Amino acid sequence: MMVIGPGRSLDDALRVVLDKSEDMDGRDKALCRALAYGVCRWYFALQLVIAEYLKKPFKQKDKDLEAILLMGLYQITIMKIDHHAAVNETVKLTQQQNKAWAKGLVNAVLRGVIRDNVSITEAYLEKSYPPWLVDRLVEDWPDQYKSILVAGNQRAPMSLRFDTKQMSVDDYLQDLRDRSIVAAAHELIESAIILDKPCEVDLLPGFSTGVVSVQDPAAQIAAKLLDCKAGMRVLDACAAPGGKTVHLLQSTDNLHLVALDQDQSRLDLIVQNLKRTGLSAQLVCGDAGSPEDWFDGQLFDRILADVPCSASGVIRRHPDIKILRRRSDIDKLVDLQRKILTALWSLLKPEGVLVYSTCSIFKDENERQIDWFVQNHENAKVIGPKSVQWGDQRPGGLQLLPGSHNMDGFFYACLRKST
Numbered sequence: 001m002m003v004i005g006p007g008r009s010l011d012d013a014l015r016v017v018l019d020k021s022e023d024m025d026g027r028d029k030a031l032c033r034a035l036a037y038g039v040c041r042w043y044f045a046l047q048l049v050i051a052e053y054l055k056k057p058f059k060q061k062d063k064d065l066e067a068i069l070l071m072g073l074y075q076i077t078i079m080k081i082d083h084h085a086a087v088n089e090t091v092k093l094t095q096q097q098n099k100a101w102a103k104g105l106v107n108a109v110l111r112g113v114i115r116d117n118v119s120i121t122e123a124y125l126e127k128s129y130p131p132w133l134v135d136r137l138v139e140d141w142p143d144q145y146k147s148i149l150v151a152g153n154q155r156a157p158m159s160l161r162f163d164t165k166q167m168s169v170d171d172y173l174q175d176l177r178d179r180s181i182v183a184a185a186h187e188l189i190e191s192a193i194i195l196d197k198p199c200e201v202d203l204l205p206g207f208s209t210g211v212v213s214v215q216d217p218a219a220q221i222a223a224k225l226l227d228c229k230a231g232m233r234v235l236d237a238c239a240a241p242g243g244k245t246v247h248l249l250q251s252t253d254n255l256h257l258v259a260l261d262q263d264q265s266r267l268d269l270i271v272q273n274l275k276r277t278g279l280s281a282q283l284v285c286g287d288a289g290s291p292e293d294w295f296d297g298q299l300f301d302r303i304l305a306d307v308p309c310s311a312s313g314v315i316r317r318h319p320d321i322k323i324l325r326r327r328s329d330i331d332k333l334v335d336l337q338r339k340i341l342t343a344l345w346s347l348l349k350p351e352g353v354l355v356y357s358t359c360s361i362f363k364d365e366n367e368r369q370i371d372w373f374v375q376n377h378e379n380a381k382v383i384g385p386k387s388v389q390w391g392d393q394r395p396g397g398l399q400l401l402p403g404s405h406n407m408d409g410f411f412y413a414c415l416r417k418s419t
């Protein structure tokens with residue numbers, strides 16, 4: 001409801017709800033999460049089904065009833081849980097919302113769906129995304145768009161990054177086995193481990209001391225591409241919550257790392273991550289697009305520009321993106337990325353390297369962005385990444401498509417500044 005109404009992110013909404021629900025046990029919380037993620041994942045398809053059974057759409061003030069119906073419908077058509085229980089529990093929710101007058105309506109819609117044996121299957125694949133997003137994917141990836149849509153509807157695995165300096169993969173996997181946690185090393189990324197089932201981070205050996213962190217394998221490529229050396233000045237320009245900051249610091253000793261983010265509350269998450277891992281960085285709250293407000297004049301050897309983006313490559317992890325993202329956001333993001341990239345370029349030493357990354361799969365945010373940049377900056381040259389193992393080699397960089405090698409969708413470009 002908080003997602004489809006006020007447009008809050010699903011993670012935030014769940015945090016608020018679950019933190020308040022002291023009476024819920026672990027199983028209830030897991031069911032609540034599964035329902036919320038599932039409804040967001042299939043929101044557009046479920047809405048189409050509901051529309052067939054309603055004479056008129058819900059008024060804005062009754063969006064809570066729509067949310068209730070979506071949950072009921074999800075349980076019946078996708079989770080395939082006992083119909084009787086699903087209808088009863090869903091109808092009860094109308095009373096909880098003080099809308100007992102809608103009991104009959106909710107009951108009738110759900111009974112109709114059961115009677116007609118409606119099942120959300122492959123046929124609903126395209127209908128489970130907003131039409132603008134499908135159009136954009138067809139345009140950018142005509143041969144791959146179907147597999148991208150399929151991958152976006154899968155549940156992303158919980159992936160870990162362990163500190164290869166502190167432990168070997170075999171030792172860490174053994175530690176997990178000792179705690180009956182089933183996991184395997186990632187097929188390509190040496191620091192990555194994929195868990196069979198998600199688990200609370202506190203149950204992971206080494207989490208509290210920073211041996212292990214939660215991070216998708218695709219995000220673990222950034223630190224390697226930056227290829228930092230001891231003593232370098234490094235700017236992590238859009239750093240919060242600090243996943244890549246920690247990885248950079250763990251990969252190379254003695255870095256002077258500036259972690260910048262414009263959102264103070266998110267910067268606090270970097271503080272927590274640094275504390276957990278026992279590392280340190282210089283934290284700056286500021287706008288990467290306006291360095292005149294925070295830059296101290298000392299140029300950087302390496303810059304990571306992990307810019308704000310559509311997040312279209314991580315829909316399997318954040319299905320609420322389908323609901324929250326709008327077509328009109330993309331052009332605004334492209335402008336913001338240009339502003340940030342241009343401003344950061346002036347902070348890079350000659351011969352320095354800037355790594356541009358997004359978790360997007362839209363070409364406007366990725367290869368076309370880099371193409372625009374090198375056309376407009378004579379001293380910028382794309383030097384990588386070059387990989388034969390994974391991803392699509394594109395003119396401006398490397399594109400990872402979601403689901404391929406069990407990774408999120410990411411784009412990386414490495415740019416060197418000539419003297």
Ligand SMILES: C[S@@+](CC[C@H](N)C(=O)[O-])C[C@H]1O[C@@H](n2cnc3c(N)ncnc32)[C@H](O)[C@@H]1O
Pocket residue numbers: 219237238239240241242243244245260261262263266286287288289306307308309340
């Ligand atoms: C993709 S996330 C970064 C993820 C992070 N690099 C990591 O690995 O954990 C993008 C971040 O950019 C920040 N951001 C957005 N616009 C910004 C700007 N103009 N200047 C600095 N940070 C910005 C957001 O607050 C957000 O934390």
